[in-house]
Amino acid sequence: RAELPPAEFERRVLRSAARHHYLRVRLELADGGARPNAAQFKQLVVSALRELHGEVGAALPVDVLTYEEKTLSAILRVISSGLVKLWSALTLLGFYQNRRCAFRVLQTSPFLLALSGNSRELVL
Amino acid sequence: QNTLNVCFSVGYSAVALNHVIDFKEKKQEIIKPVSPSELFPSLPIVQGTTKRIKVLTRLTLVVSDPSHCNLLRSTSANIRLYDIIAVFPKTEKLFHIACTTLDVDLVCINVTEKLPFYFRRPPVNMAIDRGIYFELLYTPAIKDSTMRRYTISNAISLMQICKGKNIVISSAAERPLELRGPYDVANLGLLFGLSESEAKAAVSTNCRATMLHGETRKTACGVVYTVKKPRKVEEEETTVPACKKAKTQA
Numbered sequence: 001r002a003e004l005p006p007a008e009f010e011r012r013v014l015r016s017a018a019r020h021h022y023l024r025v026r027l028e029l030a031d032g033g034a035r036p037n038a039a040q041f042k043q044l045v046v047s048a049l050r051e052l053h054g055e056v057g058a059a060l061p062v063d064v065l066t067y068e069e070k071t072l073s074a075i076l077r078v079i080s081s082g083l084v085k086l087w088s089a090l091t092l093l094g095f096y097q098n099r100r101c102a103f104r105v106l107q108t109s110p111f112l113l114a115l116s117g118n119s120r121e122l123v124l
Numbered sequence: 125q126n127t128l129n130v131c132f133s134v135g136y137s138a139v140a141l142n143h144v145i146d147f148k149e150k151k152q153e154i155i156k157p158v159s160p161s162e163l164f165p166s167l168p169i170v171q172g173t174t175k176r177i178k179v180l181t182r183l184t185l186v187v188s189d190p191s192h193c194n195l196l197r198s199t200s201a202n203i204r205l206y207d208i209i210a211v212f213p214k215t216e217k218l219f220h221i222a223c224t225t226l227d228v229d230l231v232c233i234n235v236t237e238k239l240p241f242y243f244r245r246p247p248v249n250m251a252i253d254r255g256i257y258f259e260l261l262y263t264p265a266i267k268d269s270t271m272r273r274y275t276i277s278n279a280i281s282l283m284q285i286c287k288g289k290n291i292v293i294s295s296a297a298e299r300p301l302e303l304r305g306p307y308d309v310a311n312l313g314l315l316f317g318l319s320e321s322e323a324k325a326a327v328s329t330n331c332r333a334t335m336l337h338g339e340t341r342k343t344a345c346g347v348v349y350t351v352k353k354p355r356k357v358e359e360e361e362t363t364v365p366a367c368k369k370a371k372t373q374a
Binding site for chain 1: 314
């Protein structure tokens with residue numbers, strides 16, 4: 001048997017390959033009252049950043065890619081270095097127009113395609 | 125009860141219901157904890173596994189006087205019914221006593237006001253050796269912006285002394301909207317200065333260690349171990365047989 005040449009492979013580790021991180025979030029409000037539309041939602045996110053991280057945080061480039069008013073869920077895109085700031089700002093947000101609210105982050109991933117499937121909703 | 129339902133849907137696998145006893149008011153008696161089986165006839169299953177969610181009971185003692193600690197040593201039957209015991213020291217002496225001699229699982233760190241004392245390294249290191257965890261709450265940070273500053277500043281000063289070990293982050297949620305998911309809370313740990321692995325451990329492994337610490341505190345009374353004496357080999361005479369000695373340590 002002829003010996004095959006030893007397999008050569010090269011290992012490349014990409015620590016911060018993706019430039020953006022995507023978050024699927026849902027806003028939970030106490031019942032009743034008006035629901036925010038897309039512009040108000042974006043303003044809520046920016047004000048949460050401003051409350052926690054100040055003007056520098058509010059200047060973080062955040063985009064709302066989709067927003068559904070019925071379920072109050074959205075997909076946000078943020079630059080990878082700002083993920084911790086955005087996520088912590090959303091977690092610590094307590095009030096929207098003097099009503100209690102909570103942000104639930106359902107999924108987060110550096111790839112948008114990964115947000116389409118949710119392994120937690122699988123019925124075993 | 126709604127709060128617990130939200131807990132389960134967000135993805136927690138064990139929840140502890142807290143009962144706070146403040147000793148400043150008179151006539152405080154420790155009442156029996158509400159048994160979890162009364163609240164839920166059947167507990168739902170954890171997401172992704174087949175095990176059921178555990179609901180534990182927990183007692184927090186707010187101590188501002190050394191005489192309050194005597195309650196822990198008393199053989200009141202009701203204390204033994206709680207799974208986890210936490211103490212909330214208000215002065216530096218009590219913090220030292222709690223870390224070194226008291227028989228508790230958690231030491232709560234105040235997040236709602238500026239700490240009246242600074243942490244020192246010796247009691248903190250002793251607490252880490254004994255397996256006691258420090259607890260930080262995050263719900264005040266959601267309610268008020270002043271408390272947010274105190275939470276973060278107290279947490280950072282704690283991190284500098286303990287280097288991120290033995291930290292547990294928990295919520296004191298009274299309403300379902302004050303609760304946050306486990307990964308969100310782990311992210312908050314990053315804000316407090318923990319590294320990523322320490323932050324995730326603060327929500328998962330450290331909490332499990334606290335539960336086990338509580339269990340051993342309830343059940344273990346003594347340790348028995350045997351020590352083998354080393355065999356002495358002498359060249360000329362016959363060897364002395366090794367003897368095993370049983371040692372009991374109360």
